[in-house]
Amino acid sequence: MTRIAVLGSTNMDLVAYTARAPGRGETVTGREFRTIPGGKGANQAVAAARAGGEVMMIGAVGDDAYGTLLRDGLEHAGVDTDLLHTAEGPSGTAHIVVDDTGSNAIVVVPGANGVLTALGPGEIAAIAASELLLMQLELPLSAVVEGARAAHAQGVRTILTPSPVQPLTDELYDHIDLLVPNEHEAAELSGQDEPHAAAQILLRKVPEVIITLGAKGCLYAARGGEPVLFEAPSVTAVDTTGAGDTFVGALAVALGEGRPVAGAVAFASSAAALCVQKPGASTSMPYRSEIEAS
Template sequence: MNTVTVFGSCNMDLVAYVPVAPRSGETVHGRAFRTVPGGKGANQAIAAAKAGATTRFVGSVGTDGFGEQIRDTLAGTGVDTAGLRTVEGNSGTAHIVVDDEGANSIVVVAGANASTDRIDGEAEGLIASSSCLLMQLETPLEGVEAAAEAAAAHGVRVVLTPAPAEPLPESLLSKVDLLVPNEHEAAVLTGQEDPELAVEALLHSVEEVVITLGERGVLYGNRTGKRLRVPAFPVRAVDTTAAGDTFVGALGAALAGEESVERALREGSAAAALSIGREGASSSMPSAAEIREFLENDAN
């Protein structure tokens, strides 16, 4: 059953491209502007669907035009939106500045995402019939915990991206099978700046950990003592906005398809590499065929 359910946030990304990001109090000229549906939850759902998994999304949009665009984009990429509620008010937005080095800074306004603080019977049914549940922390923690509890009750693998980083209760971590922080988030959770020490610390709370290290690749560890390092694929960065979400979505799709951890990490890394070579968030994510071709070319 190659099925992924994503519980989380969806935003409209308002993206300005600039040669150099402005400092505090500074105004700069931009070279382009785009509106692209995003949010960590929607990004992971689109990445998983493009990577070949049957994908459902559980979240909330507002009654504004952005909400309609977000829903249409998810559906247009093959994501089942039966679990996407519409609530009165504005949809979530992310205000993003991307410089010519591909680096970005982001301000997120929760909007309708703030109402994703629980699950109903329909959402629980979607989670229960999945191979894998992907979650993040751009929605209220109460909802994340409820979704994790439902997944645990039905034997569904729980993958959590702890972003934005914040201390997490053991009641949540005890239900997480795989934690996927970046190195900054891992340091916030553990107090350890060294990723290898952070992995060891996190394995006291969860069964498996993947720490993403940007251009240094990813570091994996589990409680049985297995450790893996997968180097990043060398590509020219154009826009890194959704690289982490692309990695997690493709990773989740591979794990739901019962790929080995090694293969899943490579597929996630390949998807992330392809995405940062393109502008945009969800629009930059590769298809399953593109991921396979990329890995085949790398092997030759």
């Protein structure tokens, strides 16, 4: 079983479903509201656990009711929460609008996630004992850099989802093995709108890149090799929230099991395709048996 540490955020997703997202200054009427455990870190942890990984969550929740629910949700998914700290104040929240096309717009309020600015001996030891470390950018960048540095020093493979996108330091790039941006994030980081061009720029910073392209699949590129475009399964999307995190969590499990890139991407793409056919993020993530049967 692949041992995966996830250094990342835990948020409560407050999701409003509506025919179309409101424009600036506009009010629209929604048809449904849901409160769903989320956060990019927690989502990747749940996705990896359901896909068959042994997962440790490193992060923080608040001492409010959301914090209790978020911890319970992770534990129910089989994620180890011994290093999920409880901080004074509110838990992180994500305010999400989902329209009838399945597209979403998200505002994240960090809450307790913002207190994790550095890692302690327990976190460093947990990373060192893992095979892969998954990271995102909903925690303070100082903690992400420290985690990546610790993993790199111990030969632990590092995977970064650069979301929400922001300029990254050379120190962080130096400790990333695989960068997994979406098309928008890749363009922001590289200054190139075209994915192939963006990948070539990013390969100057990291050894491997997978740019996710939604329904168009994903582009894999590595130093010294030709880029490969992998198509996504054709499905009708209900809600794309959490699809990228599902992809990364399942991808980490597959890579940890030693699958070649093509096989790992196929496994991850199947997981993401199953995710978008149901509403919600963590609640829609498939189990390994479902992925293998798809």
